Amino acid sequence: MVTNIATSGAERKMLSDAGYADPAINYYLEKKYMGHIENADQVSENVGSCGDTMKIYLEIDNQKVIKDARYEITGCAGAISAAMAAVDLVKGKTLDEALKINDGDVFKVLENIPEKKHHCIQLAVKTMHKGILDYKEKLSM
Numbered sequence: 001m002v003t004n005i006a007t008s009g010a011e012r013k014m015l016s017d018a019g020y021a022d023p024a025i026n027y028y029l030e031k032k033y034m035g036h037i038e039n040a041d042q043v044s045e046n047v048g049s050c051g052d053t054m055k056i057y058l059e060i061d062n063q064k065v066i067k068d069a070r071y072e073i074t075g076c077a078g079a080i081s082a083a084m085a086a087v088d089l090v091k092g093k094t095l096d097e098a099l100k101i102n103d104g105d106v107f108k109v110l111e112n113i114p115e116k117k118h119h120c121i122q123l124a125v126k127t128m129h130k131g132i133l134d135y136k137e138k139l140s141m
Contacts, residue, residue, distance in 0.1 A: 015077060021111035027084035028077045034084070035070045042135035048123035052079045056131040064095045069128070078117030082124035085109040095132050101125060 015025045036043075040057035047053050052075030059068040069090060071083040085106050090098040106121045107113075113120070 019112060019114035020077065020081070021113070023085075024077075024081040024110040024113050027081040027110070030084070031080060032084060033070050033087040034073065034080070036072060037068060037070050040070075042131050042138070044127065044131035044134045046123065046127040046130050048075070048079070049119060050075075052076065052120065052123060054079065054083060054123060054127040056127050058131050058135060060095070060135060066090050066093055066095070066098055069131075071124075071127070075123075076117065076120065078113050078120035079123060081110055081113065082106055082121040083127070086124045086128050090128060095136060099129060099132055101128065 012025055012029065015028065016022075020028070036055075037057040037059050041060045042058040043055065044058075045053065045055045052073065054075070055072040057070045057072075058066060061067050069087045071080075071087070073080050073083055086101065089101050089105055089109060093101075103118075103121045103125050106125060107118070110121070
């Protein structure tokens with residue numbers, strides 16, 4: 001009999017043993033900001049040095065506040081958890097406030113991920129910033 005790894009708790013244990021803190025594990029398992037936004041105000045894509053790819057969808061209101069954000073990701077647990085944490089940090093913020101979010105801010109929310117996965121945090125932040133800057137550039141045209 002095959003046991004579903006997610007429901008057995010084995011996946012959580014594997015991630016914990018690999019060095020992921022509980023908040024990072026929860027972001028990875030829940031994936032609450034994974035997907036796309038129909039009629040998004042901005043869609044941007046970025047590829048990391050490891051080959052992980054992130055696409056960000058932004059919904060921005062008339063006051064230039066990020067109402068919602070979603071990521072589509074081909075990548076590891078580090079990439080997914082970092083992207084999900086980045087959304088929590090920017091939702092409800094103005095574009096300029098969101099551009100001030102940095103790698104350290106995301107790491108604090110995650111509490112810990114393996115050191116060899118820190119580049120995933122950089123990719124999530126760079127992708128978010130790229131989306132915001134692409135949107136601002138589109139407005140200035």
